[in-house]
Amino acid sequence: MTHQTSEARFLQSYRICAAQGEWMNQGAARLRAQVFVQEQGVFAGHDRDAIDAVALPLVAIAEDATGxxxxxxxxRIHEAEPGVWWGSRLAVAPEWRRVGKLGSELIRLAVGTARARGAVEFHAHVQRQNVPLFRRLHWATTAEVELHGRPHAHMLASLVHYAPIADPTTGWQVQAPGAVEDGA
Ligand SMILES: CC(C)(COP(=O)(O)OP(=O)(O)OC[C@H]1O[C@@H](n2cnc3c(N)ncnc32)[C@H](O)[C@@H]1OP(=O)(O)O)[C@@H](O)C(=O)NCCC(=O)NCCS
Structure with missing residues (x-):
């Protein structure tokens, strides 16, 4: 990582909100491709599927003077059947992981938004390496499953730990705690 990037991270604040407008939707699509196609190789070519036609994309927006x-x-979140919601395609850009709890905040907006829309269950298939993160956020494993050739946990959120969020378009601001050195 360059000095310039570290500097940018030091100056960061973020907004967590529902995607609004073309640039946010396209930015989310680009990031998904970068993470799930190029970085992880979970999908070949593209990671779009039928759920994208009905899902609500949520985003973390970095705001600073540099970029x-x-x-x-x-x-993204969607209601698969009445009251039964799913979250999927959670991704944070590599250089922004573990700096501002962006993943955790996206999960909070995801479950809170679904709760305000009547969710009685909120599910996700979580890659095994991310299970500790979800456990800490009050999710429980219901089954181990193999998906896209990778081990996943089918997990359920404990809804009482997530305040309903009626208007995800407003969202909230997150302040990154400070610069994180290379390899952090
Ligand atoms: C999973 C993912 C979304 C998490 O995003 P994130 O913004 O790093 O999430 P958070 O910062 O909220 O927490 C991530 C972890 O970093 C830790 N962390 C947060 N800030 C930290 C800091 N300053 N220093 C060290 N650790 C920190 C958290 O405690 C958490 O612990 P863990 O190692 O047990 O997971 C991100 O790693 C990612 O996009 N991975 C690739 C795609 C993927 O796996 N998607 C999920 C499919 S289920």
Missing amino acids: GPRVVGTV
């Missing part, structure tokens, strides 16, 4: 606002995190 202008841009999408650095995303997740």
